[in-house]
Amino acid sequence: MLANILKGAAAAAALAITAAAPARATDLQFYFPVAVGGGAAEVIQSLTDEYMAANPEVKIDAVYAGTYQDTITKVITAARGGNAPQLSVALAVDMFTLIDEGLILPFDDFITSEEDRAWLDSFYPAFMENSQTGGKTYGIPFQRSTPVLYWNKEAFAEAGLDPEAPPATWDEMVEMGKTLTKRDANGNVTQWGVRIPTSGFPYWLFQGLSTQNDVILANADGNKTNFDDPAVVEALEYLVSLSTEHAVMEPGIVEWGATPKAFFEGQAAMMWTTTGNLTNVRANAPFDFGVAMLPANKRRGAPTGGGNFYLFDGSSDEELAAAVDFIKWITGPEQSAKWTMATGYVAPRPATWETDTMKAYAADFPAVLVARDQLEHAVAELSTYENQRITQIFNDALAAAITGTKPADEALAEAQAQADAILAAYR
């Protein structure tokens, strides 16, 4: 440990020396959140350093800003205090909030050449749905994810199911779940069939179900929700029935953070969670596992998730142009491949998947391709004006139905009425 303290001191000294180097022409500040393990912050720092080595006239100060929630608080506070960073990564769904606050600029203003235009068009359309509004692009996809289904092949084989065939439909998931749910002599469940976490932000995984039931939760302008649509009600009833009628999922609110652990320990044979977990599952699952697209009902479907780059108002055009150049570089195929492999996020441009690095990685670990292939069925994550309040209302309604305090239709009708009252001002 002493060695580490010394190392830390040496690093601090090195930092002091770099800081004393002659000032560079352009100083940029870049906030980033961290939501996955595995040294994400170090990867960002090393990519930033690499860019600065190649572009000596630009200095980028990469600032760790906590969770997504902390980052948005920090960035809004700094911007209101007249000290906005030039660029920041924040949740894609915060786009409308940031526009509403008048804090961000569209990238279109800095797109001049044909080549730039091509770059802007080179992202997967599913990711751009959350990044564009009113014909302008406000976000550049960076750390994006989507939920997938992980299944325990050993548990499947043990239950007499084909270990290579995950459920493809809702009905199959229930049927397989029944086969996979194991009880001990006292009737206590030792292994649940499936686990769909519902704590914290249940709307995200639920949006998988609603999309599969062929309904969109909010319009593209972010000012109208469809919470009381019969198809949404039906999707919520299906989710509730998994633990009530079919008894294949743990009843009540299912913890998000404990989900991978429950999967590793064999408490659940299938789990729905983000691809951001892929590296974690690969390193820690003590059994052979598979990754599949979420099962379909009327169609396949999943939301996207994660963070975009935003460009903040309040700096000179030269600084912002330099920021755009950096974003262009870091979303480039090689850099993006490095980021994807370190974290498990889905590389947001087809070009990344064409690199030799990614091809070799996917050949060795084909599971990473599932999320990419699911993108053609994916839709924008629920995002509206006053996003935090609207998702909170929706989360509360979901929780009420899941815990059984209200029937699904009643909870959703109330949520829709509350959302209407808030969003009426934006229509």
Add this chain to the structure above:
Amino acid sequence: MTGFDRILMTTGAVVLALIWVLPLAYAVWTAFHPSEYEARFVLGAPLTLENFVKAWNAAPFARYFLNTFILVTGIVVCQFVLCTLAAYGFARYRFPGRDILFSLVLLQLLVMPDILIVENYRTIGALGLVDTIAAIALPYVASGFGVFLIRQTFMTVPRELDEAARIEGAGPLTILWRVYVPLAKPIYLAYGLVSVSHHWNNFLWPLIVTNSVETRPVTVGLSIFSTTDSGVEWSVINAATLMTSGPLLIAFLLFQRQFVQSFMRAGIK
């Protein structure tokens, strides 16, 4: 007190103590065992310090600890000086507007610090102090709670002591230093404890107002373990939690008797 009452009280106290200590016990268990034993409590589970090494290496904690130490010491010293002087004024001097000023101080107790974040940031920005340890401390040094608490204590000091000191030829500051402060010692201890633990644990404001390793406190280092997207590694996060709250826990255990006594005495008055 009858024997039955005593048994009831003791059992109640033990049960409460157990409930209170359970999370801490769990943190200690997971921190010292490999992650396979997070939910399996086997006596023979192998002990390890690996989680602490992992946690220590995940962020520049040595620097963070130094920053936190400077921060809390600075805050408590400033609070003691400012609050003592203000409390003395409010307790023993009559001047126009005293009551209005004092109610303004009390009003500060009612305002949640979180809603002032943007205004505070603006002020700090105007002073050019963003990303300094002073910026984290400044909004807290003039504490309404501290002024109120110490003023109430000073009010209970008998006037006779004050007058006797004056007859001996002591000036106002000497009286404050020789008479009031010594009599309020238990209050200073209690207030110091609350203040240190509050600022040791403060997270949001330091995160917002600082950007670099050189200024950030341990709580910011702790936050990188809250990796919501990829599931939580309890063993490492608990090792980090124990490590960051360790100095406070140790200090409390060492000075436990003094702390408890100071609270008791403060309560009796």
